[in-house]
Amino acid sequence: MTKINFIEFNGVEHSVDVDDGNTVMEAAIKNNVPGIDADCGGATACATCHVYVDPAWAEKTGEAEEMEKDMLDFAFDVEDNSRLSCCIKVSSELDGLTVRLPEKQF
Amino acid sequence: MEKEFFETDVVIIGAGPVGLFAVFELGLLDMKCHVIDILDKPGGQCAELYPEKPIYDIPGMPSVLGMELVDSLMKQIEPFNPSFHLSSMVQEIKKIDDVFWEVKTDNNEVFKAKAVVIAGGGGSFLPKKPPIKEIENFENNSVFYSIKNKERFRDKDLVIVGGGDSALDWALNLESIAKRVTLVHRRDQFRAAPDSVKKIFSLIEDNKIDFVIGQVSSLNGKDGILESLKCKTSDEEVEVKCDALLPFFGLTMKLGPIANWGLNLNENLITVDTEKFETNEKGIFAIGDINTYPGKLKLILCGFHEAALMSQQAYKYVYPGEKLTFQYTTSSSDLKKKLGVS
Structure with missing residues (x-):
């Protein structure tokens, strides 16, 4: 199990454990973390699982692929550390990963 | 806009895979459908x-693309010749008498039907x-998410936001x-x-349109009428007349x-029984991702099953008092005839 920390826009923190191989989006949905909509269920097709990766973790989560970058065009308040959480795969390397959630996913 | 009236056996709300398959199951039982989708x-x-x-x-299909599935379903329901009403959102469902429901859309369409099937998936897009x-x-005064009449933008200062096909098409168009x-x-x-991308870049180069890399940060105007807005770029905030x-x-x-149709909801899903997939209103059914019941899984294949069982009960509203005999498409000459394969 790998620990992922979500910080809602209002500051409320959620720390969840998830099996490796899940995505960060699935970690949120399976643990009822509010603030991740995931309309399309993880198809990189809707941009409603937008998160900000804590800069300390940016290197380990890697860079967004082209399709994810394109899809981020449909999110709001996109920053350099913006990612779609359905595109970040959980592995033991990411144990303790912290992501912040935007004000809303639209 | 003038109202358009339609009378049919069943109105299906939602033309996703489950709504489409409902046309098939209802069709096998001789029920005509009108399908509405936003x-x-x-x-x-x-x-x-x-x-x-x-x-x-999808049972029997090891791998199928989303669009292939839709195309196959459209082919499968062809024999039943359903009527589609697209780009329409259902606003209202109400009972008008002991037999009929009335369904109204935002396109001034009015349907009279003996049963209504809500196959609304995750809701309206x-x-x-x-x-x-x-x-x-x-x-609606100064901010528009879709465009019905281009003329209202004549000689106006427009700000178009986005980088997809809609944004670019409208920028080129306007x-x-x-x-x-x-x-x-x-x-x-x-x-x-x-x-479109090529055309946009050439318009930017020729100074025919302005391009700001950034995000709209605030709006300025009064009484619902915009005058200008501010865009946040990487190093400054610029004001744009708008x-x-x-x-x-x-x-x-x-x-x-x-949410306004008087149906019992549980966390934004419509509660149904698992025999008929009927809501708390007799004659209104909910199938596919939009419904919930103990053990519900949001899978297309579950929606297909729900469509088949729902049709058995819908038949009772469309053909009251008539006996329904269960038949297989493999053997029934009656069903084969309906499918045009006899």
């Missing part, structure tokens, strides 16, 4: 969200509204009509048809008017 094409999420993605859990402060105060078009996008790359703002951030699913 999108401009059938297929629901399969068509809008993942047309190119493979689905691996509606334009995403960017969370800019006070944007709702300017909606450039000659508007006084000035400013395109705002978060980066200098566009995810759109290559030809009569109309057109944000294009794609679509998102919202429950929409379904």
Whole structure:
């Protein structure tokens, strides 16, 4: 199990454990973390699982692929550390990963 | 706009895979259907969200693309010749007498039907509204998420936001009509048809439209009428004159008017029984992702099963008192005839 920390826009923190191989989006949905909509269920097709990766973790989560970058065009308040959480795969390397959630996913 | 009236056996709300398969199951039992969907094409999420993605859990199909599934379903229901009403959102369902329901859309269509099947999936696809402060105060006067009449933008200062096909198509389309078009996008790359991208870059180069890399940060105007807006770029905030703002951030699913139809809901899903998939209103059914019951799984294949069982009960409303005999498509000459394969 790998620990992922979500910080809602209002500051409320959620720390969840998830099996490796899940995505960060699935970690949120399976643990009822509010603030991740995931309309399309993880198809990189809707941009409603937008998160900000804590800069300390940016290197380990890697860079967004082209399709994810394109899809981020449909999110709001996109920053350099913006990612779609359905595109970040959980592995033991990411144990303790912290992501912040935007004000809303639209 | 004049009202249009239709009378039919069953109205299906939602043209996703489950709504389409309901046409088949109802058709086998001699029920005629009209299908209404808010999108401009059938297929629901399969068509809008993942047309190119493979689905691996459709029985008998090891792998099928979202759009292939939709195309196959459309082919499968062809013999029943359903009527489609696309780009329409159902606003209201009400009982008019002991037999009929009345269904009204935002396109002034009025349907009279003996049963209503809600196959609404994740809800209605509606334009995403960017969370800019006070944007709702300017909606419909100065902020538009879709365009019905280009002429209203003649000689206006327009700000179009987004980097997809809708944003680019409208920028290209309105450039000659508007006084000035400013395109705002978060980066200098566009995810759109290559030809549109080429045209946009040449308009920017020729100084025919303005391009701001950044994001709209605040709106300025009064009484619902915009005067200008501010865009945050990487190093400054710029003010842009603006009569109309057109944000294009794609679509998102919202429950929409379904919440107002007097149906029992549980966390935005319609509660049904697992024998008939009927709601608390006799004659209104809910199938597919929009419904909930103990053990519910949001799978297309579950929706197909629900469509078959729902049809048995719908038959009782459409043909009251008539006996229904269960038949197989493999052997029944009657069913084969309906399918045009006899």
